[in-house]
Amino acid sequence: MSKYLPKQSELVKEFEEKPSVLKGDYEGREWWEMPFEFREGNFCFPAKPEVIKDLGFPNPRKWQPTDDDWKLPDGWQKILKDAMKERLKKYRSLKLYLDSCVRCGACADKCHFFLGTGDPKNMPVLRAELVRSVYRNDFPMVEKILKGFAGARKLDEKVLREWYMYFYQCTECRRCSVFCPMGIDTAEITIMVREILQLVGLNNNWILAPVSNCNRTGNHLGIEPHTFVQNIESLVDDIEDVTGVKVNPTFNRKGAEILFITPSGDVFGDPGVYTMMGYLLLFHHIGLDYTISTYASEGGNFGFFTSNDMMKKLNAKMYHEAKRLGVKWILGGECGHMWRVVHQYMDTMNGPADFLEEPVSPVTGTKFTNARATKMVHIAEFTADLIKNGKLRLDPKRNDHLRTTFHDSCNVARGMGMFEEPRYILNKVCNSFHEMPENTIREQTFCCGSGSGINAEEYMEMRMKGGFPRANAVRHVREKHKVDSLVTICAIDRASLPPLMRYWNPGVSVYGLHELVGNALVMDGEKKRTEDLREDPMAGFEDGEEDED
Numbered sequence: 001m002s003k004y005l006p007k008q009s010e011l012v013k014e015f016e017e018k019p020s021v022l023k024g025d026y027e028g029r030e031w032w033e034m035p036f037e038f039r040e041g042n043f044c045f046p047a048k049p050e051v052i053k054d055l056g057f058p059n060p061r062k063w064q065p066t067d068d069d070w071k072l073p074d075g076w077q078k079i080l081k082d083a084m085k086e087r088l089k090k091y092r093s094l095k096l097y098l099d100s101c102v103r104c105g106a107c108a109d110k111c112h113f114f115l116g117t118g119d120p121k122n123m124p125v126l127r128a129e130l131v132r133s134v135y136r137n138d139f140p141m142v143e144k145i146l147k148g149f150a151g152a153r154k155l156d157e158k159v160l161r162e163w164y165m166y167f168y169q170c171t172e173c174r175r176c177s178v179f180c181p182m183g184i185d186t187a188e189i190t191i192m193v194r195e196i197l198q199l200v201g202l203n204n205n206w207i208l209a210p211v212s213n214c215n216r217t218g219n220h221l222g223i224e225p226h227t228f229v230q231n232i233e234s235l236v237d238d239i240e241d242v243t244g245v246k247v248n249p250t251f252n253r254k255g256a257e258i259l260f261i262t263p264s265g266d267v268f269g270d271p272g273v274y275t276m277m278g279y280l281l282l283f284h285h286i287g288l289d290y291t292i293s294t295y296a297s298e299g300g301n302f303g304f305f306t307s308n309d310m311m312k313k314l315n316a317k318m319y320h321e322a323k324r325l326g327v328k329w330i331l332g333g334e335c336g337h338m339w340r341v342v343h344q345y346m347d348t349m350n351g352p353a354d355f356l357e358e359p360v361s362p363v364t365g366t367k368f369t370n371a372r373a374t375k376m377v378h379i380a381e382f383t384a385d386l387i388k389n390g391k392l393r394l395d396p397k398r399n400d401h402l403r404t405t406f407h408d409s410c411n412v413a414r415g416m417g418m419f420e421e422p423r424y425i426l427n428k429v430c431n432s433f434h435e436m437p438e439n440t441i442r443e444q445t446f447c448c449g450s451g452s453g454i455n456a457e458e459y460m461e462m463r464m465k466g467g468f469p470r471a472n473a474v475r476h477v478r479e480k481h482k483v484d485s486l487v488t489i490c491a492i493d494r495a496s497l498p499p500l501m502r503y504w505n506p507g508v509s510v511y512g513l514h515e516l517v518g519n520a521l522v523m524d525g526e527k528k529r530t531e532d533l534r535e536d537p538m539a540g541f542e543d544g545e546e547d548e549d
């Protein structure tokens, strides 16, 4: 167990015994008087000076949130206020979100971090109030209108520390925005605050180290092209061992019809690699003319958690590479924030990609008109279309050793409104699928508790607290339907949900959707199947004889 993680019984005891607004305990203090403290387990380590220097970001230095002196640059208040002013002018949405909250409280109990910690500053309304209180105090027009309004605060070091703590306890999941009658998106406020904190050197190494790697090598892990190829080739060998089929991915091949881009976690990390094996089997099954780039070797974009400029820069490599290789369009793998960036920002940031064609499935002829602007199709849409048109030979019994539920990734569900395609596929590739309760799925899905770049080992305690509502919903279907497999279409989820399940729901494993597709595909020339892609035995196939009923 991580040294940053208390035993489950200790966490539960703390929650039960500590007074908390969530349980109706009101201490009689105003929210801004509530104490907070940095301690092991509740903050991510700041970025290392060499990482900051590498990116050319300001104020590289060694410091820890527990230090008395944060070694802030001279004039840090002015730096932050100027940055805020600039953004309020540039982003009308931000001004609207700061101005229009009516404090109705509808969002208060909707945040997984509030539900997991009971800390009132994790209510979305108060998280935003951390900034609004300064905005109210320091911005001339607002000051004139609202002077004296309770809670107007100067930007001092205490406020800055609160910003650093609570804007990294928001995973930018947007669940709160679903319930806000004014349409306020607290995630946008978090994005802005994190961006301006960078300007005084307040950041997080788990975000900036991957950004620096991606900037240098094209992927978060900093893997160079030859190693990237070797890793996929070893997955090709694994596929052959399990299925007897030799798949033939190509790399950097000019003139291929489609460029396939997926998060690097699918190429290097367990259990993401099994999802990658699923993609490779699928593409072989349909004879897709595709290539994989060793330069645009990352679908994810931690620039999104850093600054708009960095997000734009890291995203640009996808179009550059598509142009260089002369493909017709781009197919994207299972990822969360990659798709929020693609769906909401890519076309306006780095488009229009007029050199690409409106995506058309070469197998079914379906036009993906929804991807007319970005020229990039989500793998779940692509596969659902193949199944709907009867182009895949599937045997769902090959997943009979799994009893599944589906976790909607926040960015794909709320960020792009994709609810049906993954469920459609799941229902076609396995026989046992059970939904979690209605108020925890689709648009109302609960975050894994580790998104937006806080998936760090040292943050384990907060991650287990923030992930508790999701884990609790999984526990419900585990108890009711004996679910043992949590399926997701996000690479961060595939990394963050396994420790969450081990902590709250031991016995539940995490799978990518296309891993299950890969298990179910009946391939030409395959050997008698007895094992799934993890080399776990498949129920009913033990003797290699498939039951044909």
Ligand code: SF4
Residues within 6 Å of the ligand: 110, 111, 112, 113, 122, 123, 124, 127, 169, 170, 171, 172, 173, 174, 175, 176, 177, 186, 187, 190
């Ligand atoms: S965006 Fe998500 S994590 Fe952030 S305040 Fe809203 S519900 Fe909480």
Ligand code: SF4
Residues within 6 Å of the ligand: 100, 101, 102, 103, 104, 105, 106, 107, 108, 124, 125, 179, 180, 181, 182, 183, 184
């Ligand atoms: S739901 Fe919207 S308007 Fe109501 S308190 Fe929350 S942010 Fe403010």
